[in-house]
Amino acid sequence: MTVTDTSPLDTGRGASSFAAALHAEWTKFRTVRGWVFGLVLAAMLLVLFAYLTGNGQHSGICVGSGQSGATQPQCGQGHPLVSVGPGGEAVADSYYLVGRQLRGNGTITARITGLTGVTSNAPANAAPSLARTRPGLAGWSKAGVIVTASTRQGSPYAAVMVTPAHGVRFQYDYTHDVPGLQGAPSAAAPRWLKLKRAGDALTAYDSSDGTNWHELGTRTAARLPASVEIGMFVTSPVTFGGLATSATATFDHVTLDGRSLGSGWRGQGIGEGPPDFYDVLGAGGFRGHDSAFVVRGSGDIAPAVTAGGETPASLLTQALVAALLVIVVVAAMFTTSEYRRGLIRTTLAAMPKRGHMLAAKATVIGALGFIAGAAAAAVSITLGRHVEATNGNYLFPLGALTEARVIVGVGAIVALTAVAVLALGAFLRKTAGTVIGGIVVFVLPAILVVPYVSGASGSGGDPSVPLWLLRLSPAAASSILGSLPSSSQVSYPYTVGNGYFPLSPGVGLLVLAVWTVVLLTLAMGALCRRDP
């Protein structure tokens, strides 16, 4: 007999047979031109739709960094500005400061005996004006003492403050928040605040009587210049309903220990002007001298949760749906073509381990889907940013880490959807059923939620349907695009319509993964049980 059975390796049987199955399935995929074209088409559609989304926005907002002081030269007149905080995130930074320069270390102490204010009742389409107000404050109106690296917006800072609804707070660098004494300040229950600078460390204290001090915490993060701005500040954000407010606080017992430059306290509005994106109610101001002041201000010092523009992630909302539609067709063809002509028998005669066959197929389509999705998302974001800049618009800054998460997430959504439809195909074995089923389960929910997510829904209908789709259907994974920061420091409707998803990105992706795993299990069961 001239025939020998050549099997050089006897160890690692499983791995080796899986590797061969993987190689075979990859060869299968790449040798059908239509499938490769479909994959490329999916990526191209994603980029095209993202490009059109970026190009379609003309109500732009400019971005600038308070630290570098650089604003984008493309920004035309009248484009509002969102500051960027020390962590690269978008921030609101507008307030009225009564301060002076502090050289080296020092401590500021003040007592606040009252915090009152007014809320705009101008119509929604008119600019807020002090002429049309009613009494009332936002829950997060703030008055207190602050140390900030500079008066440029987005500077690192620390502040201890009173609020109408959240008691005394120690906040620093926009995203950090420590609670202190409960309750709002009043003449009967005044609040004493103290902020101490020692090098880069800023320590906050509160007290109800000025003798018993309680330490709230210390900020040590970013380096501070030798000379910092120190003083009293007041600011007052828009309400939950979107109305601008203005707050007035009464300070007394103001003392400053340390070497200060200049002569006396100076009033200064930070980010109150029109270039800033944040709605303010009138200009701030102060009266008083020595140790007693009344200060009025409007704005917010907090994460910017929204600025009405696009984010690199929201560019992909519709684009992802278009790509998924094509991927469903490709993945359905990749499996059901095996069953159309009995090719599955050749396949299983060559790879008798059915689990390996399914796993190899899933790996091939999953890996290709991931690469196509992630690459297209990366290109889309770069292209989108370029287009927006050319048009004088801006993309809400997300930070590199969030952008990377979005890119990987889009790849994962495409991959998981492809694998799920592949499994559905192995289970149903029929092309038409798999394509329709794949579209109904994996694309239609996304299509249905898109108008709500992109805020384009002006029509009637109960938002509970899209909310449930975003929780339970595979469309939950689109929460990976929910990249706007939400903050407990900002009272804002964090709704789907404003770009906030009911699930966190990881959990949303997990929901899709569960769908995929369930379908894979069904497919595996059917594949092992049935004769092909």
Place this chain on the structure above:
Amino acid sequence: MTAVLHSEWTKLRTLSGNAWLLLGVVAATVGISAAAAGLTHVSGFTHGGDATKLCLSGVYLGQLIVAALAVVAISEEWATGMIRATLAALPRRISVVMAKAAILGGLTAAAGVVAVAGCLAIGRLMLPANGLAPTHGYALISLSSGTTIRAAGGSVLYMALIALLSLGVATLIRDTAVSIGVVVALLYLPPLLAQIVGGALGRHIKELAPMSAGLAIQATTHLRRLPIQPWAGLGVLAAWAGVSLLLAGVTIRMRDV
């Protein structure tokens, strides 16, 4: 022509899958409408919203199954090679396509009548329970209203036209999966595109796209806000279906099988 019709009818009738698909059209349409009606409460409904359109919203899903039925009716003939037998028996190829169109259109319309009747019944029974009742200014769903009849009858025609459009596309493309993909893309992608580009261009896209124009027939209120008027919209879809069938007729004559 009667022989062609008869043979195509026999072909469709003798595949049990087709009966299930037609049943699926009814179930999906009525099911989604019921879900939409059940989940909508008057408090979350835009004031003066369109209750009739709401209870016909199942067409949005039902049309997918219509598309699948129509695509499979022709593409599987190519997949199995049966098309050669068909065209050998009936050499007048265009009449084969027309016969398929007539029978698919008729069957879909029949399923559509059942589905739409179910949707209206559901609207009549379920909506008042959620506050969409005359006490809140919403008339009961009733066939005595001319606009409701237009929306209901138009939805039936809409489904039949979707069947014809899908048949045309599948005759051109021949592959089941790709044909379904193209039909779904034609239906669902233009509205997304219109959202993206917005403005006048977006409105034009909605005027010309088969689904957004065709479904205008379901509107009974705020007709002025529609991108296109109901009958004109259905006419746009009819044009799409007509062009796709025309191209299908030309290609099936010109190309080798």
Place this chain on the structure above:
Amino acid sequence: MIEAIGLRKRFGSTLALDGMTFTVPAGRVTGFVGPNGAGKSTTIRVILGLDAPDEGQAFVSGQPYGTLRHPLRHVGSLIDASALQPARSGRNHLLWIAHSQKLDGRRVDEVIELVGLGSAARRKASGYSLGMRQRLGIAAAMLGDPPVLILDEPFNGMDPEGIIWVRGLLRSLAAEGRAVLVSSHLLSELEDMADDLIVVGRGKVLANASVEELLSEVEAPAPQLVRRRAALEDVYLRLTGDQTEFRAGSDREDER
């Protein structure tokens, strides 16, 4: 060597295999013959681990098919020559099968040469004639240079020249010491080529013997060519006479 031991399989109300038992020895061409619906294709699918038998076992080289590592290096098979992705070229079809067995493109080109597919191998499979598909299927069976070959109806759609070529190929493969199982529903296709015949009907073996033994059952002396053919046909018809399930009908019955 192939062993089938007591294979039983039921599809709904139809008993497809009813205790199918036989052995296919190395170095010989074994004809697997019987009327349509006799269970030939089902038996082959069970041997290849595609269909699970309700009862019984099948072994290839002493092992169940599913436990073979790189099975196509042990058994080459042709089940359904038209099971091809139409958009893929014949060469690429062989290439993915080769990759599943850790073989490379060189081996693919060798078997393309062996079956005489030549330049047609780079064309899309949708344009292949039935005969070309059969050659491609035989090429796929030969990829792993296996000691056992199973061919289900390899002569379907072949021109006379092709039939002669297949016969010669199978004879030479058996002469190299391989076990070759060839199924057909036409005895005439197997004559002059098979060493042994397994005659099946209604899911079981009716006769399993060498051609000479079968002939000796008929009291016809002087086995000249014409006589021999008539005699063999006679034996076959006598064996399967009351076993034929479908006098007229589709031969796709066992494909479900």
